[in-house]
Every structure is written in C-alpha cells, then in structure tokens.
Amino acid sequence: MGKDTITEAIVQPVQDQLKKVTGTAEPEPPKKGIQLFTNQYYAACTLGGIIACGPTHSSVTPLDLVKCRRQVDSLLYKSNLDGWKKIIKTKGDSIFTGVGATFIGYSLQGAGKYGFYEYFKKTYSDVVGPEKFAKYKTPVYLAASASAEFLADIMLCPFETIKVKTQTTLPPYANNVFEGFSKIYKSEGWGGLYKGIGPLWARQIPYTMVKFSSFEKCVELIYQYLGKPASAYTSTQQTGVSFVGGYIAGIACAVVSHPADVMVSKISSNKDSSESLGKALKRIYGQIGFKGIWNGLPVRIVMVGTLTGFQWLIYDSFKVYVGLPTTGGH
Numbered sequence: 001m002g003k004d005t006i007t008e009a010i011v012q013p014v015q016d017q018l019k020k021v022t023g024t025a026e027p028e029p030p031k032k033g034i035q036l037f038t039n040q041y042y043a044a045c046t047l048g049g050i051i052a053c054g055p056t057h058s059s060v061t062p063l064d065l066v067k068c069r070r071q072v073d074s075l076l077y078k079s080n081l082d083g084w085k086k087i088i089k090t091k092g093d094s095i096f097t098g099v100g101a102t103f104i105g106y107s108l109q110g111a112g113k114y115g116f117y118e119y120f121k122k123t124y125s126d127v128v129g130p131e132k133f134a135k136y137k138t139p140v141y142l143a144a145s146a147s148a149e150f151l152a153d154i155m156l157c158p159f160e161t162i163k164v165k166t167q168t169t170l171p172p173y174a175n176n177v178f179e180g181f182s183k184i185y186k187s188e189g190w191g192g193l194y195k196g197i198g199p200l201w202a203r204q205i206p207y208t209m210v211k212f213s214s215f216e217k218c219v220e221l222i223y224q225y226l227g228k229p230a231s232a233y234t235s236t237q238q239t240g241v242s243f244v245g246g247y248i249a250g251i252a253c254a255v256v257s258h259p260a261d262v263m264v265s266k267i268s269s270n271k272d273s274s275e276s277l278g279k280a281l282k283r284i285y286g287q288i289g290f291k292g293i294w295n296g297l298p299v300r301i302v303m304v305g306t307l308t309g310f311q312w313l314i315y316d317s318f319k320v321y322v323g324l325p326t327t328g329g330h
Contacts, residue, residue, distance in 0.1 A: 033323035037122050044322050046115030052315040053110025056307050058103040062095040063303050065167050067296045071265040072168045074295055092171050098163040100177035105159025109204075112152030114315060117212060120144035141213040149208035153200050158193035160200060164268035188273050196268045198277050203260030211253045211308060218245035219328035230328075235320040242326055243313040250308025254301045259293040261300065 034040045057064075066083035069076050077083035087093050121144040125133040133140055162180035166173045174180030184192045222241050223230055230238055263281060266288075271280040285293070316326040 036324070041324070042115055042119055044319070044324065045118040046111045048315045048318040049110035049112070049114025050107045051110075051318055052114065052311040054103050054107030056310050056314065057106035058099050060303050060307060061097075061099045061102055063299065064102070065095060065097055067299050067303065068164060068167045068265045070299075071262045071296050072270075074292075080299060090171075094172075097172050098167040101159040101163035101166065101180060104177060105156045105163060108159070109152045109156035110311075112155055113148055113208060116148035116151055117144050117208075120147045138213050138217065141216050142209050145208045145212035146205050149205045150201065152208075153197065153204050156204075157197045157200055160264070161193050161196050161268050164196070164265055168265060168268070192273065195271055195273075195277070196264050199260055199264045199267050199281070203257045203264055206260070207253045207257035210256050211249050214252050215245050215249040215308075215312060216328045218248050230326065235326070238326045239313055239316045239320060242316040242328070243309045245328065246312030247305050247309030249312075250305035251301055253308060254297070254304035258297050258300055262288075262293045262295060 034044055062084060063080070065087070066077060066080045069083065077086060084095055087095050087097075121140065124140045124144050128136070128140065158181065159177065162174070162177055162184065165184065166180050174183055181193070188195070219230075219241055222245060226233075230241070233241075263284065266284045267277070267280055270284075271277075275283075288295070312327070319326060
C-alpha cells in the first residue's frame, strides 16, 4: 500500500465528518423501493391482500358450496363427492355457484384484512412502545387483527349474504352476483344485505385474530427451531416458512370459527325478515343442537388450512416482489 493511499485512508473519514458539520456534505441518494409504514407501503399491503384472498377463496368455491349446503341440510348429500355429482347432473346448477360474490366479497375483505392489519399493528406497537411490544407482541397482534377484521367484514357482508343465499337455495337464488344484489335489496333493503353481520363478526373476528397471531407465533418458532433469523434465508425460503406457518394457523382458525360459520349459513338462508337476530339464533340452535354447529368441520379444516397457507404464501411473495420483507420473523 502506497503512502498516498495510507494518507487518504486516514484523512478521508475526517474530511467526511467536517463536511457533515459544515453542511457541505453531498446529500445521500434516496433509497429505492417502497419505504416501510408509508402510504405506499400500506397501499402495497392492501393490494397484496386482494391478490391473496380473492382468487384463493374463489378457487375453493366447489368445496365451499357443498359445505354450505350440508350445513343447512345435513341430509342433502351423503358426501362431498355425492354432492358434486348431483350438482353437475342438475340443470341450472353449477359447482361454481356463488363464485362471483365470493371473488368480489373476499377481494374487498382481503384488502381490509391485510391493509388495516399492517396499519393497526404499527399503530398499536407505537402506542405501547418498543420495550412492551417486544414482551407482549401477541396482544398487539390480536388487537390489530380484530380491528382490521371488524372493518373488513363491513365490506364483505353484502357479498357473503348473496353468496350464501345463492348457494343454499335450490334452485340457486340468483344467476349472478348482480342479480342476487338486486333481488335482496328490492325485497329487504340494506338490512337484508347486512342481516348476517353479527354472526359474520362472530365468525371472522376470532378467525382472523387466530389467523394472524398464530401465524406470527408459528413463523417466530420456526425460525427459532431453524436456529437462524429470517434475514439469513433467501426470499424463496422465507415464503416457504410463511406457507407452513399459514397452514398451521389455518387449522386453528377453522376450529375456532366453525360454529359461527354454521350459523352464518343458517341465518343467511332461512332467517325471516321480521325475526330478530337473537331469536333466529335461538330457534336455529334449538333445531340443530350442539352437534349441529360442528357439522362439516373436517371439510372446513382441509379447506381453510389450505386456503390460509396459500394466502400467506401469495401475500408474502407479493411483498417480496415489490421489495418488502415477509411478514413475521423479523
């Protein structure tokens, strides 16, 4: 190493500091990509939620269709396979009945669920402070996910009502989501479209609280088991961890929210417009009993576990694509 090089190595840091003090230092070039916790960040998370939820929920419409019909009438089909065979053979029916309402409703719900979750998680963690957040992450995750789902369900409810009404009425109540919206609105108004909001909140809020908090915890435990932080792995490996954590979380979600899921199907299909929600719930429970509210659980575990795993995979893959870190483990 020459004398000039040694001198430069010693002098250059001093000159850099002097430039900062005197204000003559050249400004740092702006960082590329989306900055965390900016409007662009939350917009990206919202779009990621749409991409993760709309297509995935729509893809399992055949399974959801048979599940809903068996929840309303357990004697209608002997099995899922029997249900699909009968639906295919029935004129005017389809295994994709309700897919339009499913796609629109769960795209809107995904936007609210993921976008608001990221917003509330940051907001609530700032409120409690970094030290308490480090110790009590799970309560923050629970509060953020509950707040996000409360708002997301307001967007979802009309389309969930149309979906269930269309799927559980034979022949189907409407040929498409727009016809279903028009028929319910004309006969019952906005009250008809939102008659299932109570059971929907009862189903979705616990579901989402478990979905997000257990996912975050599962991912954290997976990285602890692997012995390295998330940053030590490639983006592909990180999204693989997201899928595994999401699948495990999905199984827990299915069990926690299933009784309310049954009630949503029942309320949307046979609640009288003049009947109060409480009275309808009491009447329906009297008809089906405790055993009835668990009808269709095995199917829902498979459906929700797979659905949740792929949603986290898609959501975190999208975040990586736009230059953001995956969720959890950081």
